[in-house]
Amino acid sequence: MKVEQIYTGCLAQGAYYIESKGEAVIIDPLRETEPYIEKLESEGVKLKYIFETHFHADFVSGHLDLAKKTGATIVYGPMAETSYDIYSAKDGEELQVGDVTFKVLHTPGHTMESSVFLLKDAEGKDYAMFSGDTLFLGDVGRPDLAIKQGAVTKEDLAGYLFDSLREKVMPLADDVIVYPAHGAGSACGKNLSKETWGYLGEQKKTNYALRADMTKEEFVKEVTAGLAPPPQYFAKNAMMNKAGYGSFDDILERGAVALSPEKFEEIVETREALMLDTRTPAEFAEAHIPNSINIGIKGSFAPWVGALITDIEQPIVIIAEKGMAEEVVTRLARVGYDNTLGYLKDGIDAWKKSGKEVDQIESITPAEFADRWNSGKVDELIDARKPTEFLAHHVEGATNFPLDYINKNMSSLSKDKTYYIHCAGGYRSMIMSSILQARGIRNIVDVQQGFKGIEENGHIALTDYKCPTSMSQEELDELVASVS
Template sequence: MIVHQFYDKGLAHASYAVIRTGRMIVIDPARDPQPYYEFANMHGADITGVIETHPHADFVSSHLEIHQTTGAVIYVSKLAGAEYPHETFDDGDVIQINDIKLKAINTPGHSPDSICILLEDEKGKDCAIFTGDTLFAGDVGRPDLRESAGNITAKKEELARDMYHSTRDKLMVLPKEVIVYPAHGPGSLCGKSMSPDLQTTIGKELRENYALQLMDELAFVKTLMADQPFMPKYFGYDVELNKMGAPGFIQSVNAVIKADADIALEHDILVIDTRPSVDYRNGHIKGSINLQDGEKFETWLGSVVAPYESFYLLAETDEALDIVIKKTAKIGYERNIKAALLIPSNATEKSPAINLEDFKAHKVDYTIIDARNWAEINSGKLFTDALTIPLPELRERISEIPANKPIVVHCAAGYRSAAAAGIISAQIKAVPVYDLSDAIKQF
């Protein structure tokens, strides 16, 4: 028996392959199915099944494409309301692969339709569990993503109560040596305090996971709902897309229009410049937003841009452009790309450079914008008088920013402030807008 984890660091997403006697089951696959095909070929296996632990909010799954390509059966809870060909997989249901079994366990909490998959080895012993977004290393899934998305909606308080019983009644009673394979690792917005471990055990989580400690239901609900991270704009959209099944990855990526660098851009369409901030500051399209390609590009794109908005996607080279197009497709936004192009010759708008010494000496003469997330802001402001507007909220809250003195934007390291400065300067032109960038480390 082979159990293999595939990990996408950009979305902190883990998917899995289970192989036994030439048959392979894929669990929670990413948008690009090619790695699963290659792994199956490497081991001389046929992909015969795909299991979705729930309709995912933070990435687009390739379950439908794998089914269409290989004929693999898609297994998902009957509660998910799946609109693609599938077999239901709920409490008591078993997938037998020769002498091993994959057993469904309904575990509502993160979503009403969440399942976990318990793996029974060839000796009849429960040896591992694939927990989706129910149980992570150091955390459990957040309960507030399904209040307005999916086949079944539920209030976060209700799902938090469900999580209490799913963990206590179904997971914590498993043998302590059972290996836990979650769908996410640290950095995912599907939880709030995941550990760096990409796998764990029931026993370790019983000892170390704050959510599995002794507490009553009311205390659990209160603890779980507190301090959850922000919800990107694309999350509800991806739930619905995964419920239907997304179109094929390669054909979707290839359908993106690649335009000449100097085409005339429509004025009412966003321009997303994915270059490093230093290059952007030295020359960019006026009014463009700097979302630098990096480990969290997908998350920030789906946090700043809504699922119904079109945008131009810019990069420095053809290779870089291909990379960001594929990353855009991982959250289902490839159809939002009006055109993808290299940096045009009229990208000559320069960002103003802040006089750090003057700012340090006369902070009162500037409007300071803190673009960090609420959890960071609540742990302490770096500048007492700063306006607190997290990046995901900024486009909707521009009117709150006064334009009577120069504006300085900061975050924790420079990524978000680069994006925020572009958003603000596109709307406020009466005063300069400065990106404090990594100089924030001096404060």
């Protein structure tokens, strides 16, 4: 038996490859299938099943393309209704793969079809559980993503999750390995660990949601407290996973086309394409195409694309570092942004050589910022971090304006003011700066290295507030507003 975790850091997502006696299973695969196909061919094994723990909301799974290419059967647990062929396993059903067995445990709560796949070794001993979003290390899946208006509430789902954990998961032995679908950085939970696997016994001791003396009422209250609104693309990705999607190979062929500056500009004008610049914040600040948006590929790229580009069918053209265009198209497709129409050949240098206009954003060091702040030259300081980050520690006098909510809060900003913007390390602040500039707010100064740089530089008054862990999102928003 071979068990391999295939972890993708930018999505904080874990897919899994399990092999036994010439047969294999892949669990929760990513959109691109080639790495899995190469793996199967190199090992000389046949893919028998593709297990899906639930309808994923934070990425588009590769199950459809993978099934078409390998002939493998797509397996969901009970209550999964799709527009394509699947095998809907019963609760408690066992599926054989080589010498090992997978037992399907239906665990509704995160979503109604959520299921855990329990791996038993050749001797029939429980070895590992592939827990999807039912159980994470340090947390459990949020119960507000599968709400049905007038039918199922987040409190209902939390109650189902309580029962699923107590009846199906917690009775398992302490030495069972937990392989979750996500780790820290995912928006599918509130308190996920940086570790990507662990033992169930450890979770019984340390995971707040698995406390043995916890009542259902306490569980529902704690699991639903402080849930920020889910990113807007979550529901769209879940629907794609349920209803189907176009071939990734076709998307890559269309999206990874080199465009001259003239053709690039033509597509922007005729197709109303969004210009997505995926270079580093420093490179973008120095020179970029006017009205382009910076979301760097070397950061949490896909989640921020999904959170900020509200139309999942938006035509997109790409500005990328040399050799990175296919990677950008792939990462966009992972979260359902399939309408990429090409990339600027030879990048910003080609744009400059063609004589076309470029723009800049002023970007200063933490030391420069400290000098201006202390001399009273800063009109308004915007902290682009999340409310909880802001409350934990921030510059005294700063205003919290989370990047997550920029589309909703744009109207509160003035084109007549100069805004200094920082985040935690410099990634989010440049995203925000680029969006503001593209929308006509020209007086922007980006603070490099973010709050980390400001804090390390010193010479500026900082403040902090200990945020209660059980606050609702509404209470948190009110508190941030009062502190700002």
